[in-house]
Amino acid sequence: MTTLLEARYRAVLRLLPAYYRREREEEMVETYLGDLDRDTQDQSWPTLGETTSIVALAVRCRLGAPGAPRPYALLGSAARLFALFAVLLQAASVVVDRALELTWTFTRGAEGRQMFVTGFTGAGPTRTAVAVLTWVLPLLWTVAYFALLHDRRRPARCAALGAALPALWPLLAPLTGDMAPGPHWYDTTAALLAWLPALALCAAHHRDAPPARLPAGSPGLVFLAGCVVTGASVVLLPSAADAVWAPATCFAVGALGWLLWHARRTDRTPPGAALALTALGLLVLAVRVAALYPWLHVPGASMVRGGGLGQTAALVLLTTALAVTAGRDLVRR
Known part of the structure; x- marks a missing residue:
């Protein structure tokens, strides 16, 4: 069952282009959730630092990061x-x-x-x-x-x-x-x-x-x-x-x-x-x-x-x- 914290991470990760999410979304979600207690995940939110890093990554991916599609x-x-x-x-x-x-x-x-x-x-x-x-x-x-x-x-x-x-x-x-x-x-x-x-x-x-x-x-x-x-x-x-x-x-x-x-x-x-x-x-x-x-x-x-x-x-x-x-x-x- 998906917790609220996982859903919140996935919502933030939607800032990334689709090609990048297809390759890395599951791995990133697992990394962010890590060893967090499942019982406390419904009361947690992505940190400001994590959100900022995802935004920066989204900008890089959409502006020609290595391996990006031609557009x-x-x-x-x-x-x-x-x-x-x-x-x-x-x-x-x-x-x-x-x-x-x-x-x-x-x-x-x-x-x-x-x-x-x-x-x-x-x-x-x-x-x-x-x-x-x-x-x-x-x-x-x-x-x-x-x-x-x-x-x-x-x-x-x-x-x-x-x-x-x-x-x-x-x-x-x-x-x-x-x-x-x-x-x-x-x-x-x-x-x-x-x-x-x-x-x-x-x-x-x-x-x-x-x-x-x-x-x-x-x-x-x-x-x-x-x-x-x-x-x-x-x-x-x-x-x-x-x-x-x-x-x-x-x-x-x-x-x-x-x-x-x-x-x-x-x-x-x-x-x-x-x-x-x-x-x-x-x-x-x-x-x-x-x-x-x-x-x-x-x-x-x-x-x-x-x-x-x-x-x-x-x-x-x-x-x-x-x-x-x-x-x-x-x-x-």
Whole structure:
């Protein structure tokens, strides 16, 4: 007769994919029950540690653990590439943004330096701390990118989570009274663009996953190329640049380059790459639309509106092409 504790264990084990349960469920249940007295099993529950370990195992199994069926292996590959591409995009964007800000500051003399410092010291201690952390922590995207490609997974996870933290402040600030409540669509989409890659990195790059690798190029050259494209987009068209202009341009150029490369080197395309770029494209498109909306009714912002609308159209076309390519890859594989 099945005890309540056994039924509870089996309910938790249903988090695991079916292929894994077929092979290991009975063995796991026997291990968990062990030498427990049958008379006390109706008053017991799985411990928090056991439940947490099962959840972690379920994530690993569904994201391409060794021996997983092809659909799970493909999903795991797509999740790992999504995290890698998104971390690269944000690392290049943050480095260029900080470099351009410092360049502007120190080429405007004392007035420019005073404006820069006032941004950190012109308010109370809480806002000063938030301003400093918001400026510094996103630089950890670069640490996460290089740590991940050098197979330093724990530092990469910690760096990505730290880099994503400032994206939460605009959503939490209304609770502290530092910001007026309202429909912060841009802040919400920007937080998703930061946290979804960070969580995907933590979940998909687990200890059983293969090392992270770029489809083409060395980590340093690819990062440098991303920085050049991102910086050039702002330097060449400063009047059209808003908060999303540079990363959206970088993604558009990178996605177009990948599509051209994929058309010529189909045999070398890693599984799930098109699916990963499609997911990232949808995220970037959502942030682009959310950032563009407030400019639609601002007088004298025709360059920002025109650039944003042009980017939106380009992102829609590229994301559609990536989705079609992903569908074809899935059918072929």
